[in-house]
Amino acid sequence: MADPLQVVCPHCDAVNRVPAARLADRPVCGACRKPLFEGRPIALDETGFRRHLRADSLPLLVDFWASWCGPCRAMAPEFEAAAATLEPGMRLAKVSTEEAPALAQELQIRGIPLIALFRDGREVARQAGAMPARQIIAWARQHAG
Template structure:
């Protein structure tokens, strides 16, 4: 008998070997492994995404994706980072949580008009659905909660 869970395929780059892997987010509890290096695909924490893999990882995702646009030098971004880490753990298997360093991914930051950081955007079906600018922990939690239903 087949698993009745809804498939939520996402394409993610392995943080260890940089190979792109197709992963079913709904089966995150099965602890998927990279097809190349066999190391775990860590879905209980935010995945880092760059200009090179943003479209395939975020826009082509079947699952909703919460993206934290940040920079290493930004103080408020560090406060949002711990919140986003918690959200990734709380919503594993239902919501993909990603991070985009705006200094290293200027094309994506420009495409989405990221002028202030931190900015958190929820993407559904490849489209921006919600946006939070600045440190708004309650709003970001509400966006994540609604997206993972």
């Protein structure tokens, strides 16, 4: 990763420049002064997903889910636990396929829950099915490169 990194604020969507060596120092947004990382996934709509995908230097791990999906609800706390371990090295986000059906169709999301890892604006890996936190962490690290 180049230094400094671009990190999109999960609160106001401002793009911040953060030296890679300072990611673990609890950086705050230059615009809204809120933490750039809180150790939990952020909820993104289609616009927010595209902003993070386009402007953030960090790998983006997305959980595609729906409220009616039992396995999705079962995996939610596991994905949250994974965020506490994986941030700030990557951004974890959740995208509801109910609220962003066009995005789900564009990305050819056929089954949920599905996690997908994006780097440099493109998808690099995906995995369908509910997983425990330790498996999410191992999978993400394996594919983050």
